[in-house]
Amino acid sequence: MFVNVNGHPGSRPKALGELGELSRARIVPSEFRYNKGTEIYGEAEPADYIYQVVDGAARSYKLLSDGRRQIGAFHLVGDIFGLENGLVHRFTAEAIVDTTVRLMKRCSLEHVAESDVFVALDLLNMTTSNLQHAEDHMLLLGRKTSLERVAAFLLEMDRRLTAAGVIALPMCRRDIADYLGLTLETVSRALSYLHGKGILGFLGQTQRQIVLLDRVRLAELDL
Amino acid sequence: MFVNVNGHPGSRPKALGELGELSRARIVPSEFRYNKGTEIYGEAEPADYIYQVVDGAARSYKLLSDGRRQIGAFHLVGDIFGLENGLVHRFTAEAIVDTTVRLMKRCSLEHVAESDVFVALDLLNMTTSNLQHAEDHMLLLGRKTSLERVAAFLLEMDRRLTAAGVIALPMCRRDIADYLGLTLETVSRALSYLHGKGILGFLGQTQRQIVLLDRVRLAELDL
DNA sequence: GGAGAAGCTTGATACAGATCAATGGTCCAT
């Protein structure tokens, strides 16, 4: 496990100048900036590039024909996304805030993987991390209550983006809801409940900065 | 895409004498029989083997501490399962009916993957198929109604195990419910509804043999 | 700095699906 995908256990921190062991592919990556809310790629579009978040955050989602949305993952600083082992993307990806990504051509990557075992094994490790996240998320979506889901979300974000004890969420309540299979009102109510219980606190005026005051009780709420 | 995992698009039919391209590993697989309801491996157990269903069917699931269960996948004849790219299994696997599996040691497989690009790429393809299934299932669990879920389930089973126009389900209503994030009563009501609408019919005495009478209308119900 | 848009919370109500409960069928094992 050498590459940091979604911050899963087994990953290691790494310098941002590289795309993990994929740097073996020796392809110079270029950077690109997406404004808040803009699409990085669309579902079923050709998957020509893979991406790494340099700054900002992105969401990957699927839509039903009537507009219902399921966000499969959030991509935070350092995460690699857009890696589909097929010809087309299976999600739409959008910048949640103004976001800078590093990107590299996928076809060249595939070509290298065919001749370089270490690149292939690295792709396998990244895909496995994504799979593990999806497996855990199926359990959450299929069987957890709204409070358990929100607790799990906070613990995930705590693990992945807490700086100086503060969770600075880049995404709005609707994004959280679409990630957890809930409505934004239910997410808001669960957060208010946790606030009332003294398990978390809000920082500043906006409700996007959260401080976890009691991780033990929060973890007990996520069965 | 050379290996048949969960019957996803891009897979090809294959003779049962092999474990896909993994046969390149040249490790003689042995067969084993599990009685209905018995455990093949447990969550968090060391992942020493990978498995291929020769006959029968299996379920992979996670449990919450209070017994709520989420089945992540059903493994039907020809499917390979138990392939974790970590040291331990992330699911518990059980035989749904009396089941024969072919198994091979995982450590030897890993060793071969490090020296053989084609084995590594094959593992990557299998993992990608599993990931794609999980991604689709997240959308189902997070955003679809009970009727949409049951319709999607029937279409998946139709694709994966219909013989002679009949879907012979190996699993009970509770298994279906735990796969779809519903209760068994809700699954039963949805099936009765589809029966009443003339979209499906039951064959014989048991309710496990289903004939799809109108795939078009069924597909319209799964958004 | 003011107007409008977006985002969040909170309350009232509705409803899809869960839960509780009863019945009948099938398949074994004795």
Add this chain to the structure above:
DNA sequence: ATGGACCATTGATCTGTATCAAGCTTCTCC
């Protein structure tokens, strides 16, 4: 053949979350 362990269906009721609605706050951009 009989008893009992599943298994599935169906009905009645309950409830967690969605939906509908209102109001407040904070951004954004003329």
